[in-house]
Amino acid sequence: MLKVEQLSVQSPTKTILTNMSLSLNEKEAVSIVGESGSGKSTLLKSLLGFPFGELEKTSGQIIFDGIQIEPQKRRQHLHFLGTDVTWISQHASVSFNNRRKIKAHYNDLVKSYGRKSSKLRSLEECLRLVEFKNPKDIIDKYPFELSGGMMQRVSIALALVANPKLLIADEPMSALDVVSKRELTELLKRLRKTEHVALLFSTHDISLAYELSDRIYIMKKGEFVEEGLTKNVLKSPQHPYTQKLLQAVPKLKRGETE
Numbered sequence: 008m009l010k011v012e013q014l015s016v017q018s019p020t021k022t023i024l025t026n027m028s029l030s031l032n033e034k035e036a037v038s039i040v041g042e043s044g045s046g047k048s049t050l051l052k053s054l055l056g057f058p059f060g061e062l063e064k065t066s067g068q069i070i071f072d073g074i075q076i077e078p079q080k081r082r083q084h085l086h087f088l089g090t091d092v093t094w095i096s097q098h099a100s101v102s103f104n105n106r107r108k109i110k111a112h113y114n115d116l117v118k119s120y121g122r123k124s125s126k127l128r129s130l131e132e133c134l135r136l137v138e139f140k141n142p143k144d145i146i147d148k149y150p151f152e153l154s155g156g157m158m159q160r161v162s163i164a165l166a167l168v169a170n171p172k173l174l175i176a177d178e179p180m181s182a183l184d185v186v187s188k189r190e191l192t193e194l195l196k197r198l199r200k201t202e203h204v205a206l207l208f209s210t211h212d213i214s215l216a217y218e219l220s221d222r223i224y225i226m227k228k229g230e231f232v233e234e235g236l237t238k239n240v241l242k243s244p245q246h247p248y249t250q251k252l253l254q255a256v257p258k259l260k261r262g263e264t265e
Contacts, residue, residue, distance in 0.1 A: 008033050008173065008205060009054070014067030016053060023049050023062060024229045033172065036199060036206040038216035038237065040252065041226035047209035048097075050226075051177050054207075055094060072172075090120065093166035095176040099158040103150040109161060110146045116165055126169075133164040136202070138194060156187030160194065167202065176208040180215060192219060213256050217241055225249045 009031040016024040024046050031037045039047050049062065054069055056076045069076040071092065096102050103112060113130040120127060134142035137160040150158055159179065166174055179195075180188045196219065199206060210216055216223050216237060223240050225233040225248060233246040244250045 008035075008072060009207070010068075010070045011054065012068045012070070014050075014053065014069065015065045016049060016062055017065050018062050022229060024053070027067070027229075027231060029224055029231070029234070031173070031205055031207055034199070034203050034205055035222065036208075036220045037222045037224070038220035039207070039209040039224045039226055040211070040213055040216045041209075042211055042252075045226045046229040047226055048177050051175055051207070051209055054175060055092065090169040091171055092173045092175060093169070093171040095159075095162055095166055095174060095179050097178040098182050099162040100150060100155065100182075102162060103158065105149055105151045107149070108146070109148055109150070113146075113165060113168070116168060120169065128168050128170065130164070130168075133167050134161070136167055136198065137161070137164045138190075139164075154187070156183050156190060159183060159187070159191060163191075163194070163198075167198075167204075170202075171204060173205045173207065176206065178209055178211070180210065180212065188215075195219060213241065213252050225252070 009029075011027060011029045014024055014027045015022065027050060029037070029039075039050065041047055053064065054071075054076065056069075064077075103109075110130060117127055130146055131142040134145055139145050139160065145153070145157075145161065150161075153161065159182075163174075180191060183191060192215065195206065198204060206219070208219070220237045223234065223237040224231050225240070225246065227248045233240060233244065233249045240249065241253065244253055
């Protein structure tokens with residue numbers, strides 16, 4: 008489904024990503040794990056061809072379902088960006104206008120799909136998918152009236168409107184409390200099964216990667232230093248950096264991967 012080959016991205020003063028290659032199959036969950044500043048967000052945004060400002064792709068290919076993605080040609084990719092591939096941001100509150108109700112954000116999204124709108128899911132259906140028992144109570148709410156966990160679920164609901172093949176999520180749990188993290192983790196696990204959607208996400212939380220992903224890429228300073236099946240990598244880490252990350256998760260290291 009998704010293949011990245013030898014991708015490099017640089018700013019005017021330094022290299023941000025160096026010769027990065029990854030793959031993701033249909034219905035698979037893949038995690039990218041690394042500390043803040045390792046380049047995880049830049050990598051994920053590059054997969055959607057987001058404009059980078061002063062950043063420039065210097066080499067490599069990004070291919071989704073046989074189509075090569077280029078940042079400077081993003082408009083040409085709108086037929087699947089937001090439909091086959093959707094984005095879940097780190098801070099849901101930043102993605103919404105607090106002066107507009109949830110239903111207004113949904114209507115804007117439907118308009119952006121144009122002729123495809125007849126095939127889209129209703130807002131109520133999508134809110135039920137993310138486990139809101141009374142969707143009608145949410146539809147007329149303003150974003151500021153909902154908690155961070157609820158807004159992240161709304162964000163996922165809107166990402167499901169077009170029945171995407173792939174969800175890309177940038178640190179989806181980092182702004183949530185412990186209870187909301189657990190609820191959202193279980194939600195994403197369930198959606199993978201019921202909606203048959205692939206998931207690519209970044210995180211600094213290696214425990215989340217263990218629980219949610221089939222395969223894992225360990226990222227340090229714009230490079231992948233280790234990759235493989237999540238359980239195998241976390242059970243027997245080969246790279247010193249992976250070993251260092253695991254030291255911060257004693258329970259996982261002691262035997263949760265057994």
